[in-house]
Amino acid sequence: MTSKKISSRLQLRKKPQQERSIQRLDAIMEAAVDLIAMHGVADLKMTDIAARAGVPIGSLYQFFPEKAAIIRAFHDRHTAIVQERAELAFPDVKSTDQAIEMLSKLFDEFYQLYRADRTYLPVWMAGMTDRDFQELNLAHLERLTDIIYGALKHLVADNHQSAFRLRVHMVLYLSGALARFAMVRDEVSAQEYLAEWKSMGARTLFEFND
Template sequence: MNDHVREGRLQLRKKPQQERSIQRLEAILEAAIELFLEKGIAQTTMSEVAQRAGISIGSLYQFFPQKAAVIKALHDRFSARLDGFIRQIFIGVKTLEEAADRAADSLIELHDIFRQERIYTTLWQAIVTDRDLGQISADYHEHVITCFYRDLSHLVPESDYQRFRVNLKLMILATGEVIRYATQQEEDVARAHLDQWRRVTRVSLFAY
């Protein structure tokens, strides 16, 4: 699928400017969250989202061409919140040990964010089965890698940059899986797995 078609599927059709339109968009997204958590994404129809939001199906389609665009909008909203956390993890680190400790300690806070935003685990299950949405997720991973690399590259010899970047990507992908798994478990099971992954992170972040 070319980029033009992909954008047509996934992009918000109009960006609201007036307060009424902003409130309507917010109502759509909140309705989608409720229904996705209640029924699952695959079982939720656009008509149900419109009904829950208290608008006509025509009004819904003025904003979103299809359900995949609603999923993307929610992904973007959650990612924007996550960005603020991600950007501060490694700011100002001066040693490899400090960086490894910060990475390990951030896991608990990251887990808490995912616990509070249960919709993201539901969204992820839909994203991995949709090629276009999957590309958006991959692009966000690259964005995270770029942020981390920017803050950590001064700790790595230039000759090791490429291997470090690959290792960083693998650690980010693996950590995402651990966090998603932990958020679906009882708290004691989640903590046991997170504590173990914290130990792995401390020794593996710079083991390239």
């Protein structure tokens, strides 16, 4: 499926310019947050969102062509925050130990961010079976990989660069999967899994046999 088809199906129909339109869009998004938190994505209905937001259904469709576009809006919020924070996480890395410490802190930050967000897990799960969202998630993973790899590649010998980028990609993917696994467990158990992963995952990035 082409990116053009993805954008036409999922993108915001219009960007609000006037204060009234901005407030209306904010109300729509807040209503969607509440409904997703209460009922999940599968039972989310455009009519329910409009009613809870106190806007005419026509106004809702002015912004979003279908429910999937609202889910895309949440997806974009999540990925933008993650990418922005990752870009700021490694200002001046001098050693692999420092990199591992920074990666561990970043992982903790992302986990707490996800756990506090009432829409993150339902939105991610909704996208699991949607091809458009699968492509969006893959694009996000590639971008995040580029950010982390770009910040840390100077710590790795030239002959290991290809393998290092591959490892960054895999560790990021597995970190996301583990964070989502931890989110559905009690916090004590979650922290045990997270601690083990931080000990294992980050260190494997830099262990090469020369």
